[in-house]
Amino acid sequence: MDLPPDKAKLLRNYDLEKKWEIICDQDMVQAKDSPAHYLNKLRTYLDPKASRSHRKRKMVGDSTSTQVLRDLEISLRTNHIEWVREFLNEQNQGLDVLIDFR
Template structure:
């Protein structure tokens, strides 16, 4: 049996980061189903929000890089771009 859910004010920290159509669907669920979804959501934590990756990419724009450092920066920036792609796919923006 699930504990009784008491409605709390919505704040960004408790948001499930859903697009509007999914939020409408969520409102139609009963409280037990919502509680299950909240418990599942707590197990999943976003590694980093998209803006974190943008800041990392900006750091690669510094001038005066040697050939060895340039090669390493290309590899690192490629990794950051892959992580940004995943973050943008898994996090609703807007």
């Protein structure tokens, strides 16, 4: 877990039962959006038809490209490893999309 020092200290003071409860709760967390959700948005930004106007290039729905990348970063850091693997798999090709996006 990436915690600030004060929160890490608090966590270290929990008893083993409380720590186990936190771990079990973490396993129940569901990803808000699928890898395909982010990849579809990024691919829309890469679409030459959508990039004709500068405004369309920067906005998809109510999200800017910067916001989509920030949200994707958070998802890559906080979701289970299976989510990351799905993002990177041959079907989704998430790494290729990110490289093309730069």
